[in-house]
Amino acid sequence: MAGRTQTSRSRRPAKQQDDGGATAPADVPAETSIDYYRQMTLIREFELRAGEMYTRAKIGGYCHLNLGEEATVVGLMAALRPTDYLFTNYREHGYALARGMDTGRVMAELFGRVDGVSAGRGGSMHLFDAERRMLGGYGIVGGQLPPATGAALALTFRGGPGPDAEAVMCQMGDGTTNIGAFHESLNLAAIWQLPIVYVIVNNGLGMATTVEHASGEPDLYKRGCSYRIPGERVDGNDVTAVRQAAEAMLQRARTERRPGLLEAMSHRLRGHSVVDPARYRSREETDRLRTLDPLPAFRAQLVEAGVLDDDTAAHIEAEAAEKVAAAVAFADASPEPAPDELFRFAYATDVPNAPRMMPGDPVLPAGWEAAV
Amino acid sequence: MPEITYRQALHDALRAEMMRDENVVLLGEEIGLFEGSYKITAGLLEEFGPERVRDTPISEEGFVGAAIGAAMLGMRPVVEIMTINFSLLAIDQIVNHAAKIYGMFGGQTPVPMVIRTPGGGGQQLAATHSQNLEVWYAHIPGLKVVAPSTPADAKAMLTAAIRDDDPVILLENLSLYNTKGEVPEGEQVATIGKAAVTVPGTDLTVVGYSRSAVIARDVARRFADQGVSIEVVDLASLRPLDRQTICASVRKTGRAVILEDDWLSYGVGAEIAATIAEGAFDYLDAPVRRVAAAEVPLPYAKSLERIALPDADALIKVINEQLDATRFAR
Numbered sequence: 213m214a215g216r217t218q219t220s221r222s223r224r225p226a227k228q229q230d231d232g233g234a235t236a237p238a239d240v241p242a243e244t245s246i247d248y249y250r251q252m253t254l255i256r257e258f259e260l261r262a263g264e265m266y267t268r269a270k271i272g273g274y275c276h277l278n279l280g281e282e283a284t285v286v287g288l289m290a291a292l293r294p295t296d297y298l299f300t301n302y303r304e305h306g307y308a309l310a311r312g313m314d315t316g317r318v319m320a321e322l323f324g325r326v327d328g329v330s331a332g333r334g335g336s337m338h339l340f341d342a343e344r345r346m347l348g349g350y351g352i353v354g355g356q357l358p359p360a361t362g363a364a365l366a367l368t369f370r371g372g373p374g375p376d377a378e379a380v381m382c383q384m385g386d387g388t389t390n391i392g393a394f395h396e397s398l399n400l401a402a403i404w405q406l407p408i409v410y411v412i413v414n415n416g417l418g419m420a421t422t423v424e425h426a427s428g429e430p431d432l433y434k435r436g437c438s439y440r441i442p443g444e445r446v447d448g449n450d451v452t453a454v455r456q457a458a459e460a461m462l463q464r465a466r467t468e469r470r471p472g473l474l475e476a477m478s479h480r481l482r483g484h485s486v487v488d489p490a491r492y493r494s495r496e497e498t499d500r501l502r503t504l505d506p507l508p509a510f511r512a513q514l515v516e517a518g519v520l521d522d523d524t525a526a527h528i529e530a531e532a533a534e535k536v537a538a539a540v541a542f543a544d545a546s547p548e549p550a551p552d553e554l555f556r557f558a559y560a561t562d563v564p565n566a567p568r569m570m571p572g573d574p575v576l577p578a579g580w581e582a583a584v
Numbered sequence: 585m586p587e588i589t590y591r592q593a594l595h596d597a598l599r600a601e602m603m604r605d606e607n608v609v610l611l612g613e614e615i616g617l618f619e620g621s622y623k624i625t626a627g628l629l630e631e632f633g634p635e636r637v638r639d640t641p642i643s644e645e646g647f648v649g650a651a652i653g654a655a656m657l658g659m660r661p662v663v664e665i666m667t668i669n670f671s672l673l674a675i676d677q678i679v680n681h682a683a684k685i686y687g688m689f690g691g692q693t694p695v696p697m698v699i700r701t702p703g704g705g706g707q708q709l710a711a712t713h714s715q716n717l718e719v720w721y722a723h724i725p726g727l728k729v730v731a732p733s734t735p736a737d738a739k740a741m742l743t744a745a746i747r748d749d750d751p752v753i754l755l756e757n758l759s760l761y762n763t764k765g766e767v768p769e770g771e772q773v774a775t776i777g778k779a780a781v782t783v784p785g786t787d788l789t790v791v792g793y794s795r796s797a798v799i800a801r802d803v804a805r806r807f808a809d810q811g812v813s814i815e816v817v818d819l820a821s822l823r824p825l826d827r828q829t830i831c832a833s834v835r836k837t838g839r840a841v842i843l844e845d846d847w848l849s850y851g852v853g854a855e856i857a858a859t860i861a862e863g864a865f866d867y868l869d870a871p872v873r874r875v876a877a878a879e880v881p882l883p884y885a886k887s888l889e890r891i892a893l894p895d896a897d898a899l900i901k902v903i904n905e906q907l908d909a910t911r912f913a914r
Binding site: 297299328329331332333334341342348350352355357358359360361363365366367393396399400403404556558563567574575580583 | 607609635638643645647648649650651652653654655656658659661677680681685686687688689690693694695696725726728748750775776777778821824825826827828831832858859862863
């Protein structure tokens with residue numbers, strides 16, 4: 213692992229690692245590696261179909277894909293226990309799937325249907341599953357950090373530190389490290405000794421703005437230094453390295469109540485969102501990115517290691533395609549929320565005079581005089 | 585019935601709820617060791633300890649957001665924002681997160697938290713520390729905004745707010761903390777979303793909330809001495825807004841004046857006036873009038889601050905104009 217990660221306490225200069233992370237996962241059981249490949253393949257297939265459904269206008273709004281980030285996503289989710297809590301940004305379809313959320317219900321949310329994981333109220337950016345402790349994708353850059361920090365604070369009231377203690381993972385993009393909420397949250401986590409791991413998925417770009425252009429300290433894992441939060445950079449294309457780095461930080465969060473800052477160097481194969489053709493990238497950069505695609509690299513690596521053969525790989529890929537096709541069919545068959553459901557989630561505690569006017573309705577309900 | 589201050593009433597409600605429910609925790613700047621800028625939390629650090637009475641750094645966005653996350657995991661945090669002016673540092677967390685999380689995620693997690701914060705000018709704190717920004721939050725679906733005017737209401741509304749499963753902003757007011765009133769002993773829980781007719785009358789309705797409801801009651805008493813029967817509607821809750829109580833009152837009196845501490849344009853009074861126009865139009869004998877703050881960044885100089893803020897004299901002037909315009913016989 214030492215060859216694949218850098219720590220903020222290390223004296224070595226940080227440099228981005230673009231070697232595709234193709235180290236043999238010798239210490240990982242074959243089944244586990246195959247399962248990672250299965251999850252990565254599912255995410256790839258889901259995202260490709262989501263992009264297609266967007267262009268067919270089945271999906272509205274913004275739609276940000278995890279294409280190219282599959283190894284990072286799967287590695288992070290493999291480090292998380294079912295009892296841990298997850299907060300993410302709006303590029304979170306893959307996290308939801310790897311967290312075990314139902315593929316059909318995730319797609320139904322993108323379609324804005326009643327069976328969606330957020331009942332059609334959230335869409336692509338706002339996936340949520342209380343049972344799986346996926347406490348939300350958040351559309352405002354940095355918005356998830358303070359609530360995630362508060363969730364970690366709540367955990368300190370539940371019990372003391374220990375190997376079985378719960379922890380919080382808070383994922384974000386590279387651009388988020390420039391926002392105030394990032395710094396306020398890290399400071400709170402440090403002074404209150406909270407069990408939380410902040411994860412920066414550094415794909416090099418906030419929309420079209422490079423990390424170097426936007427950040428005074430472009431080695432983002434070092435940005436925890438101001439708060440004495442240990443940082444570590446890991447090759448986001450190496451699923452096992454990501455998992456191990458995240459696990460180690462989560463372990464420290466559980467047992468020592470020390471927050472951590474993990475930076476996964478990853479790659480966004482396409483634009484910021486489905487509608488972004490990424491014209492700001494040169495042809496050379498686009499070609500280079502293609503060589504950094506974690507899926508073929510991981511597949512080749514597993515085949516080479518004798519863990520996977522082409523038939524099994526093809527079977528996994530066909531399975532993913534079937535599962536996503538079924539998810540699309542499920543989403544398409546799910547009804548749109550009915551008009552009389554508009555105010556269903558207006559308040560958790562209903563109170564008198566909660567406004568229920570539709571556009572054009574009078575502000576007072578018919579027959580109100582009798583009630584006064 | 586014991587007479588206590590508004591400050592004491594808030595303190596008593598916090599303490600009682602902390603004793604009743606261990607999930608109630610307090611977060612805010614200087615609320616522990618310093619006992620709160622306005623001493624609402626006096627003694628609570630000593631009684632409940634630094635975990636439950638948690639001093640925060642100056643990080644409004646951070647600790648308001650942290651309260652949201654803690655609430656999502658079942659805590660019932662009560663946040664003190666030193667004054668409503670500083671809530672602007674946390675507005676993304678309040679508007680984009682606290683207000684949205686329950687509905688946007690399909691009702692999977694409530695956000696049972698309270699933000700206590702005082703508004704109000706008149707203390708020579710100048711432009712950035714004297715604002716009344718309640719309408720910013722009253723505009724936002726997903727929030728509840730309450731504005732008690734008496735010590736009894738303060739206690740009952742804070743108790744209700746803490747027990748409510750939605751984010752509630754409890755608007756306090758710098759000039760009310762030392763006011764006294766009778767407060768029933770023991771548990772009192774207000775109904776959020778209801779206005780109250782605090783002075784019954786027949787000739788003219790004055791609508792107010794928080795400090796302006798106190799002034800309205802005082803002015804109503806002064807008019808009563810002259811044989812003019814003023815009805816006072818204390819909104820108590822800005823979101824939801826009890827439009828029916830307002831319109832029922834104006835249908836009875838035929839005249840309406842709104843007293844508000846915020847600025848006139850797009851203020852609370854604008855919403856009330858529109859409501860009256862719709863719900864009591866045929867009953868009005870005169871146009872609805874509003875008495876609100878002059879639209880300037882509030883100056884420091886006492887001479888300018890005094891005239892910029894709405895007060896009893898301005899309300900009396902407008903009430904008299906309303907009565908004269910409708911040839912009210914006195």
